[in-house]
Amino acid sequence: MxxxxxxxxxxxxxxxxxxxxxxxxxxxxxxxxxxxxxxxxxxxxxxxxxxxxxxxxxxxxxxxxxxxxxxxxxxxxxxxxxxxxxxxxxxxxxxxxxxxxxxxxxxxxxxxxxxxxxxxxxxxxxxxxxxxxxxxxxxxxxxxxxxxxxxxxxxxxxxxxxxxxxxxxxxxxxxxxxxxxxxxxxxxxxxxxxxxxxxxxxxxxxxxxxxxxxxxxxxxxxxxxxxxxxxxxxxxxxxxxxxxxxxxxxxxxxxEGMPLRREKMYAFRLRLLDAIADIPELVVNGIGERQREADIGESYRTAPHIVNLSYPGMRPEVLVHMLEKHGILISTQSACSSKSLKPSRVLLAMGYEEARASGSIRISFGDEHEQQHIDILAAALRQAVAELKPLERS
CATH class of the missing domain: 3.40.640.10 (Type I PLP-dependent aspartate aminotransferase-like (Major domain))
Known part of the structure; x- marks a missing residue:
């Protein structure tokens, strides 16, 4: 597959x-x-x-x-x-x-x-x-x-x-x-x-x-x-x-493809945020839930292709490997820092606590994606969190 x-x-x-x-x-x-x-x-x-x-x-x-x-x-x-x-x-x-x-x-x-x-x-x-x-x-x-x-x-x-x-x-x-x-x-x-x-x-x-x-x-x-x-x-x-x-x-x-790409990816971003809004374990880093409507308009504050999430208290590589079992590939932090066990320097600088900065994943969209791919991603995130919750309490 x-x-x-x-x-x-x-x-x-x-x-x-x-x-x-x-x-x-x-x-x-x-x-x-x-x-x-x-x-x-x-x-x-x-x-x-x-x-x-x-x-x-x-x-x-x-x-x-x-x-x-x-x-x-x-x-x-x-x-x-x-x-x-x-x-x-x-x-x-x-x-x-x-x-x-x-x-x-x-x-x-x-x-x-x-x-x-x-x-x-x-x-x-x-x-x-x-x-x-x-x-x-x-x-x-x-x-x-x-x-x-x-x-x-x-x-x-x-x-x-x-x-x-x-x-x-x-x-x-x-x-x-x-x-x-x-x-x-x-x-x-x-x-x-x-x-x-x-x-x-x-x-x-x-x-x-x-x-x-x-x-x-x-x-x-x-x-x-x-x-x-x-x-x-x-x-x-x-x-x-x-x-x-x-x-x-x-x-x-x-x-040449930027106008259509921006329109599609902003829609993907909002679709994903809506789909996971009721998963309390996942929090949005950067431009969060309450600012979503401000993302669309003349004064964009976030790029369309990146969504950063944290599962505080959970090692991000665990979530990465859980999603990989469903055929979904994402990363932690940036690619240059993904093998580091340290909390994200970026998230710490934004004032987030260490548990949140240590549990972040990055999702980034591409031209090949369609709405159904975002739905598949959201469903896999939901399932992964459900399977990991017992580990969090153990």
């Missing part, structure tokens, strides 16, 4: 068209795009065509698109590159307590190296206050890094408001981790006043091992790697031609 896959935030299945494209490129265009011969030139043209396609989807210029190995590298290049590219007097970075590990651990390492870091709190929904950002900016602040959509709870940060605040300080750059937002949440590169925006191909139906970083024209970044100077000197290493072309195609398909 084919499983019901509700772990798209960890990795989405590749579009069949992208699989075919990547396969064709690997078979026909294997030359190094830096080579001077005709085959190399053909490979280089494919890369530049893909770059132009990615830029068009974001409203960016082709020269503002840098290809990397994934979201983690894009985030690290944005943060470390921005800091290394300015005066030593600029030693202050601002971020939030709920960032993905590739941002949070990066700034913690920089802190050990002498960079002053301000980690701002979030409210019970997981949102940072733009006013707190404004108050935290100092004369020596070089970077503000705030994710667009939280990878565990799906909450949308007020990126546009933060961008307006940061843009009033000429020395400060604004980085946004957009890995979970692309194809789910509208984003205007120019309007949001963002200087650096990270993305990952395998979250949007593209191949693993490819990421992108939008870098505002004229911004100075220092590279992470030394080498041949590819990607305008910012990312040395032989370009992954099949992966880059596949990324551009996946981005096009994702962006």
């Amino acid at each position: 084919k499983p019901y896959y509700f772990d798209h935030s960890a990795s989405a299945p590749m579009y069949p068209k992208v699989i075919d494209t990547v396969s064709d490129i690997m078979r026909l265009h294997y030359a190094n795009p830096a080579a001077l011969h005709r085959s190399g030139a053909e490979a280089a043209k494919l890369v530049e065509r893909a770059r132009a396609g990615v830029a068009e989807r974001f409203g960016a210029a082709p020269g503002e698109v840098i290809f990397t190995s994934g979201g983690t590298e894009s985030n690290n290049l944005a943060i470390r590159g921005a800091i290394a590219g300015v005066s030593r007097a600029m030693k202050h970075v601002i971020t939030t307590a709920t960032e993905h590990a590739s941002v949070f651990e990066c700034v913690k390492q920089l802190q050990l190296q002498g960079i002053d870091v301000t980690i701002l709190p979030v409210d019970a929904e997981g949102r940072v206050s733009p006013d707190d950002i404004a108050k935290a900016i100092r004369k020596d602040t070089v970077l503000v890094s705030v994710m667009h959509v939280n990878n565990e709870t799906g909450v949308i940060q007020p990126i546009k408001e933060i961008g307006a605040i940061v843009s009033r300080h000429s020395q400060v750059r604004f980085h946004v981790d957009g890995v979970q937002a692309i194809g789910k949440v509208p984003f205007d590169w120019r309007d949001a006043k963002v200087d650096l925006y990270s993305g990952s191909a395998h979250k949007i139906g593209g191949p693993k091992g490819v990421g992108l970083l939008l870098v505002k024209e004229g911004m100075r970044l220092s590279p992470l790697f030394s080498g041949g100077g590819q990607e305008d000197g910012l990312r040395s290493g032989t370009l992954n031609v099949p992966g880059i072309v596949g990324t551009a195609q996946a981005l096009r398909l994702t962006m």
Whole structure:
């Protein structure tokens, strides 16, 4: 039986068209795009065509698109590159307590190296206050890094408001981790006043091992790697031609399908919340039951594709394996942290008690889902909780 896959935030299945494209490129265009011969030139043209396609989807210029190995590298290049590219007097970075590990651990390492870091709190929904950002900016602040959509709870940060605040300080750059937002949440590169925006191909139906970083024209970044100077000197290493072309195609398909996807997934989210509303053991983290109606409208506060639930007092992996017996695949926390036995750092930062933060699961929808799949998921959750309740009392 084919499983019901509700772990798209960890990795989405590749579009069949992208699989075919990547396969064709690997078979026909294997030359190094830096080579001077005709085959190399053909490979280089494919890369530049893909770059132009990615830029068009974001409203960016082709020269503002840098290809990397994934979201983690894009985030690290944005943060470390921005800091290394300015005066030593600029030693202050601002971020939030709920960032993905590739941002949070990066700034913690920089802190050990002498960079002053301000980690701002979030409210019970997981949102940072733009006013707190404004108050935290100092004369020596070089970077503000705030994710667009939280990878565990799906909450949308007020990126546009933060961008307006940061843009009033000429020395400060604004980085946004957009890995979970692309194809789910509208984003205007120019309007949001963002200087650096990270993305990952395998979250949007593209191949693993490819990421992108939008870098505002004229911004100075220092590279992470030394080498041949590819990607305008910012990312040395032989370009992954099949992966880059596949990324551009996946981005096009994702962006074209976004209006319908958002409508369907918001409906899925509400359908699931309604179906489990009478199960007291399951509590919604982030945008909860009482805020559901606010999810639909002009001011979305949560992305459509992520639902985070807790069964306080129950190990989340137990629930994961119970659902897997029914052919349903979900995750705990983020994929990068799912094997950790520690409580969710994100949920703790939102003010939840340890039992709730230790018992969270993440459900994330994909394009293949229909309403009947949500009903099957809800029924499996109900049955799993019923079977686990006696264990809770033992």
